[in-house]
Amino acid sequence: MGKFILKRIFLETLPSLLVIITVTFFLIRLAPGGPFSSEKQISAEVLEQLNSHYGMDKPLFAQYFSYLLNICKGDFGPSFKYPGRTVTELISESFPVSLELGLYALIFAILTGILAGVVAALKPGSFMDYFTMSVSMAGICIPAFVLGPLLVLVFSLKFGWVNVSGWNTFSDRILPSITLGMMYVAYIARLTRGGMLETMVQDFIYTARSKGLSETAVIFKHALRGALLPVISFMGPAAAGMISGSFVVETIFSIPGLGRFFVTAAFNRDYTMILGTVIFYAIIIIIFNTLVDIIQTILNPRLRNY
Amino acid sequence: MILDVRNISTVFHLRRADIHAVKDVSFQLFKGETLGIVGESGSGKTVLCQSILGLLPKPPVKTSGHAYFDNTDLLDCDSKKLRQIRGNQISMIFQDPSSAFNPYLRLSEQLIEPLISHGYKSRKNALEKARIILSETKIPQPQKRMYQYPHEFSGGMLQRAMIGMALITNPRIVIADEPTTALDVTVQARILQLMKRLQNQYSLSIIFITHNLGIVAGFCDRVVVMYAGVVLETASTADLFNHTAHPYTKALIKSVPSIDNSKDSLYMIPGMPPDPAARLSGCPFEPRCRYRTDKCLKSENRLRETGKNHFTSCIRVLESELSL
Ligand SMILES: Nc1ncnc2c1ncn2[C@@H]1O[C@H](COP(=O)(O)OP(=O)(O)O)[C@@H](O)[C@H]1O
Numbered sequence: 001m002g003k004f005i006l007k008r009i010f011l012e013t014l015p016s017l018l019v020i021i022t023v024t025f026f027l028i029r030l031a032p033g034g035p036f037s038s039e040k041q042i043s044a045e046v047l048e049q050l051n052s053h054y055g056m057d058k059p060l061f062a063q064y065f066s067y068l069l070n071i072c073k074g075d076f077g078p079s080f081k082y083p084g085r086t087v088t089e090l091i092s093e094s095f096p097v098s099l100e101l102g103l104y105a106l107i108f109a110i111l112t113g114i115l116a117g118v119v120a121a122l123k124p125g126s127f128m129d130y131f132t133m134s135v136s137m138a139g140i141c142i143p144a145f146v147l148g149p150l151l152v153l154v155f156s157l158k159f160g161w162v163n164v165s166g167w168n169t170f171s172d173r174i175l176p177s178i179t180l181g182m183m184y185v186a187y188i189a190r191l192t193r194g195g196m197l198e199t200m201v202q203d204f205i206y207t208a209r210s211k212g213l214s215e216t217a218v219i220f221k222h223a224l225r226g227a228l229l230p231v232i233s234f235m236g237p238a239a240a241g242m243i244s245g246s247f248v249v250e251t252i253f254s255i256p257g258l259g260r261f262f263v264t265a266a267f268n269r270d271y272t273m274i275l276g277t278v279i280f281y282a283i284i285i286i287i288f289n290t291l292v293d294i295i296q297t298i299l300n301p302r303l304r305n306y
Numbered sequence: 307m308i309l310d311v312r313n314i315s316t317v318f319h320l321r322r323a324d325i326h327a328v329k330d331v332s333f334q335l336f337k338g339e340t341l342g343i344v345g346e347s348g349s350g351k352t353v354l355c356q357s358i359l360g361l362l363p364k365p366p367v368k369t370s371g372h373a374y375f376d377n378t379d380l381l382d383c384d385s386k387k388l389r390q391i392r393g394n395q396i397s398m399i400f401q402d403p404s405s406a407f408n409p410y411l412r413l414s415e416q417l418i419e420p421l422i423s424h425g426y427k428s429r430k431n432a433l434e435k436a437r438i439i440l441s442e443t444k445i446p447q448p449q450k451r452m453y454q455y456p457h458e459f460s461g462g463m464l465q466r467a468m469i470g471m472a473l474i475t476n477p478r479i480v481i482a483d484e485p486t487t488a489l490d491v492t493v494q495a496r497i498l499q500l501m502k503r504l505q506n507q508y509s510l511s512i513i514f515i516t517h518n519l520g521i522v523a524g525f526c527d528r529v530v531v532m533y534a535g536v537v538l539e540t541a542s543t544a545d546l547f548n549h550t551a552h553p554y555t556k557a558l559i560k561s562v563p564s565i566d567n568s569k570d571s572l573y574m575i576p577g578m579p580p581d582p583a584a585r586l587s588g589c590p591f592e593p594r595c596r597y598r599t600d601k602c603l604k605s606e607n608r609l610r611e612t613g614k615n616h617f618t619s620c621i622r623v624l625e626s627e628l629s630l
């Protein structure tokens with residue numbers, strides 16, 4: 001396992017990170033405008049001073065290499081937009097919030113999605129099947145900026161059970177988690193259903209029944225494991241997306257998470273912040289894909305080589 | 307008599323058609339005997355035995371008839387009672403061992419399931435039983451091997467493990483659905499030997515399904531010949547070969563490959579089995595039968611006695627027009 005992870009880091013993770021950093025670095029410089037162009041009128045002198053302060057007067061390649069050198073030391077630079085704050089500070093303040101929201105959404109999506117998928121697969125073509133699959137189709141189609149306000153309308157404004165927005169009490173977590181998780185519920189349910197339908201006609205399911213196992217044991221012990229393999233591959237990038245914050249959900253519910261930075265940094269041409277969020281997101285994706293590989297190896301003995 | 311199967315019919319109600327896979331099949335299984343069920347592939351052997359244990363999905367499958375085991379009608383008892391019998395009193399051995407084991411679970415876990423699901427409490431004792439049964443099926447190093455996964459075994463070894471798994475609860479009946487078809491010829495003989503030895507040791511009654519009459523000759527006491535979902539002939543193995551009473555059985559015997567037959571003289575029954583979606587009257591073998599006459603399709607297809615404990619459905623044989 002240790003060898004596997006080392007190989008992974010040096011042969012896959014670091015090279016892909018380098019490519020991502022390089023492409024992002026030069027791409028954002030190609031975009032028109034710069035970090036200071038949206039400021040009110042600033043004189044040419046001030047602009048020059050700002051540029052030299054942030055090292056932007058040096059040749060592009062020199063900037064690139066000094067940036068690389070700095071991130072090797074763990075320094076992601078100062079934010080252009082929030083004077084006096086570093087990118088590392090901003091991310092480490094807001095990420096825990098997004099992480100918490102994402103984990104709740106993830107748990108919600110996994111539990112509901114798998115349950116819905118299993119129920120639908122048990123009697124294909126039945127009312128329950130059509131019902132759960134229609135609901136989950138709706139989950140895919142209704143965007144978060146519709147679902148979120150809708151939930152607020154019903155559960156906050158009409159029933160008054162939870163706050164409209166904010167991030168203080170535990171009940172504040174409920175609506176945003178559902179809003180964020182709903183789309184994934186739908187995908188997970190459909191993948192689970194497909195996997196279950198495929199698995200339930202396998203020979204070993206008949207063997208399990210012929211041994212006198214209860215249908216519950218047949219489903220949860222024999223069928224679900226194989227049926228979940230496609231769900232787990234999907235969950236890698238999905239979970240990474242959930243915990244790294246959603247601009248839409250965080251805006252609707254005024255949550256101080258990481259999601260907004262992905263969008264505002266790009267609008268503001270906050271070069272260091274853009275790079276910081278992109279690198280951070282890439283690392284999360286890579287971590288989750290590695291986790292997925294590990295989980296799949298645990299679930300599927302045929303993938304293990306001794 | 308240990309199992310009395312009466313008038314089982316099984317239909318698949320599919321959207322495009324109703325498939326009558328088994329039509330009005332009856333047979334008896336006696337204690338300690340080996341009953342062979344033979345027929346070409348597609349003749350309904352698998353569906354028949356899965357119907358007896360209620361293993362087929364209820365919609366789209368509909369099964370009628372009775373299967374009496376110890377005064378219990380397996381086709382008309384609640385699912386809990388049926389589960390108590392499955393794997394405990396009646397076990398199954400499947401055709402393809404490489405797909406009949408769950409690839410994601412260790413062999414040990416799967417071997418002890420028949421015990422655990424029938425109220426066996428001690429996991430430790432169950433694992434010890436699994437080890438013993440594996441050594442009885444002559445799997446080398448069972449203590450180590452049982453903790454491996456199915457993909458780490460050869461087909462022959464897995465089939466041995468499957469036989470062990472079927473016997474671990476000391477059942478009274480084992481239904482073996484083509485247990486050697488997926489294996490090499492050399493392995494086949496050893497698996498059959500193993501089954502014979504364990505049958506004596508555990509005083510089992512066996513229903514042995516195969517499409518190969520050659521195996522039946524050496525292995526079974528009595529034979530049921532199936533074709534297109536119906537039974538055409540039943541007899542003791544000796545009578546079946548010596549006093550064959552149905553042209554289909556005759557053709558099957560002729561098509562058994564033997565060692566001195568060179569490949570090009572291998573006999574093939576001309577024609578194809580009928581479409582299972584079509585509802586036929588009369589003898590289902592008529593279109594392929596070299597002895598057919600006009601009345602074959604007009605008369606009802608029903609088993610009648612032609613000798614002691616020897617039944618056939620061929621009216622030409624029954625009316626002594628034909629001797630095979
Ligand atoms: N799941 C199924 N759906 C529809 N038809 C089936 C199914 N399983 C078996 N059949 C039909 O039942 C008939 C008997 O099949 P089977 O019992 O598997 O034959 P055998 O075991 O003798 O080779 C075949 O004609 C097949 O078309």
Ligand SMILES: [Mg+2]
Nearest residue numbers: 351352353484
């Ligand atoms: Mg079969």
